[in-house]
Amino acid sequence: MISRDFRFLNVMTQGYPSRTSAGACFDQIFPIVIFSISVLGCNPERVSKHQQELHTQVHQFYESAFNEFQNEIGDSAQKIERCINSKKECFSPNSNADELSSVYVPEFSKKSAAVAAFKSVSRTLETHWEDFLKRHPYVSWLYILDANTGSLRISPATPTELTFGKSIDFRTFEFFASAQQDYPRVSWQKKTKEDISGTGLILMASKAVKKGRNEISHVISGDLKVSSIAKSVQPLFDEFVSKTRAKGFHFFAYLKPDNHFRSPISEYASDQAEWLSLRSFSNSDSEFLHVSPMAQAKLLSIEEKARALSARISKQTVRGPVFVTGRVQLGQHPYHCSVSQLPNPQVILWICAR
DSSP states (O other), X not given: OOXXXXXXXXXXXXXXXXXXXXXXXXXXXXXXXXXXXXXXXXXXXXXXXXXXXXHHHHHHHHHHHHHHHHHHHHHHHHHHHHHHTSSSOOSOTTOOHHHHOEEEOOTTSOHHHHHHHHHHHTHHHHHHHHHHHHHOTTEEEEEEEETTTOOEEXXXXXXXXXXXXXXOOGGGSHHHHHHHHHTTSOEEOSSOEEOTTSSSXXXXXXXXXXXXXXXEEEEEEEEEEHHHHHHHHHHHHHHHHHHXXXXXXEEEEEEOOTTSOOEEEEEEESOHHHHHHHEEEEEETTEEESOOHHHHHHHHHHHHHHHHHHHHHTTSOOSSOOOEEEEXXXXXXXXXXXEEEETTTTEEEEEEEO
């Protein structure tokens, strides 16, 4: 009997088998239910049960961190939008805004007017943001940007002029433009970048706030420390290598939005020397590891199937992550790899073990 609670989808890297061949699997797995290909008699390039469990844990960990951050950005923007478009005051009388955040005012705006405007709008978020930051160590800062003055309120408190200078216009930045373009959805940046402290990679998300029907009055944004997320899952990799006695293990994750280059997020290797001989992220969609052309073609084939699968399941109700598997030659050794993609943001996760 085929289980209807199947959590893992193993797909041969050669492509989906035909319906017409003897003993073949279904090449249409949606929309009714996901079937296990192995149950139906195929012989996919599968990974071990331990690797399936590990990939599920890692996928869900990343997904939870991204979702909680995205939800906070979206909820905060909705709160501000409701306040601005209502006749009620937009702040909590119990908040102490001056202690919880600071204001950056560019030199082309009047500071007194900008600070007063922020105090009338942002106080409804101050105490809430302080609590959120304490519970989510992967978030470094949260921002409210005033579209009229170009001023920025940041939480937790930061010496803004020392950090940003005096003439930055954040309205020219990608997070502002993407928030406008993607309204009313939360918009993710198309690439990662080093945070201003130089301690790791961040990924920004933002959402616009409208006053009335057309005017963008504010943008809510924040920095998610993807490097910190990566460090948090490393104990899972250490345990896997120890438990399975894997002779080699690699993990890497990167952001790959449609029609954009890859942007690295994190990596891990049980053998650093071997990993350094393989790893070489580049700005080319056809090259992201130093491997043979044949291995590279297979890597890209597996990745494309994972992306296509993610696009299909995003429209379905699926319990748990699903991923594509394949056997790939990395360096001098064959590895069993599993690949999945998070739908929003579009982050691809690779786990390979031998």
